[in-house]
Amino acid sequence: MSEIVELNVGGVHYTTTFETLLQEKSSLLHELFSSKNGLVKDSKGRYFLDRDGVLFRYILDFLRDKQLNLPEGFREKQRLQKEAEYYKLSGILDCIRGERESRPPGCITIGYRGSFQFGKDGLADVKFRKLSRILVCGRVAQCREVFGDTLNESRDPDHGGPDRYTSRFFLKHCFIEQAFDMLHEQGFRLAGSCGSGTAGSAAEPKPGVDAEENRWNHYNEFVFIRD
Template identity: 70%
Template sequence: MEAAQDVGGATVRSVVELNVGGVFYTTSLSTLTGEGDSNLAGMFGEKSSVERDAKGKYFLDRDGVLFRYVLDFLRNKALVLPEGFRERERLRQEAKFFGLPGLEKAVIEHAESPAIGKRPPGYITVGYRGSFAFGRDGLADVKFRKLSRILVCGRVALCRDVFGETLNESRDPDHGMSDRYTSRFFLKHNFIEQAFDMLQEQGFRLAGSCGSGTAGGSTEQLKPGVDAEENRWNHYNEFVFVRE
């Protein structure tokens, strides 16, 4: 049977399920309260209460992605960040909020490390599904590109390094592995040139590309509300970028 502890009139079991800014974690109460003088320990202490979300998880209104590094530090008493980590200042703010001076010091030391300037090699594939729209109702025959979503495939740490906050990870929640690959990321914007600029700024170059062509000859029955003219020009393109 799990041990339990009273927190502000509520019972917190030794295994704690958290919702941190929409990202879910499972950890132990001893990990969360390991730094006895920290604000985080105080949140789960006898005189504090933590709100629960609709599923009963304890809710912290903080950056859910960065909280993984807070937990890693509490578990291992050391800070290990992925290659090319670009959010050190934000992680430092999280360390301040949770009252973890040891983590804050480790973040500063990591930023001053001479190895920070090195960029790891690797590949990133960017793809998009798009179409062309046309002028109607007597307007000029305007043709312009429409993108529904820009997909990103590659090593997770590398994708985060390049695209930062513009990377949407909602379709691929973290699985706890520090060096894994995914094909389920996409960007929060629909500007393919912006994605190319970000890759170029990080030292990537185009290695290859391919496209599906359009569906101009398709006779398939369309779903209600789908524009037949636009559907004729649906296409998919992929671009492979490399940093050596």
């Protein structure tokens, strides 16, 4: 039976075996734990690695199962790739690169209606950008792939399967940069955008809507593609 080993990776503690750590002979882990030269221990006697402790769980899982199983909507593949490069784990790198190469091409459009929220002093006291909702249009399967559980499908009942297209999805949050980050992480790039200019309205705003804020309503769309 392989000897049990306690690890402290960036403050996160793990229990595994030397057999698991030595799985990939060309890796830095094999180099470190086969000789134990250059290793240090913390105050509890655990071997200490000054790396990302949270992401190390996926590295351990891969060494145990020879499969890279990431949760749906996982958003740190670039950081995980850097960790795999540091540990010289070619198996994980092959999985990440292979996944990217197998991604089908497609197009997703992001739209939002927004305004600028003002304080009592009007234009001199702009507080922040205000978005009411971020809309998502595209092929259903790709929208789910990119946005995972942040995607709200309640307005678009599932008819026709994942190969259908929709213009009725929206996100559960209102952070446009978060949506852009998720698209970028899945290999999409911005291809074009358009937006309305600001426009005043002579109509009386709805109850509870600030008249000055209402003057600055605008709508923008961004088209992302993956080749």
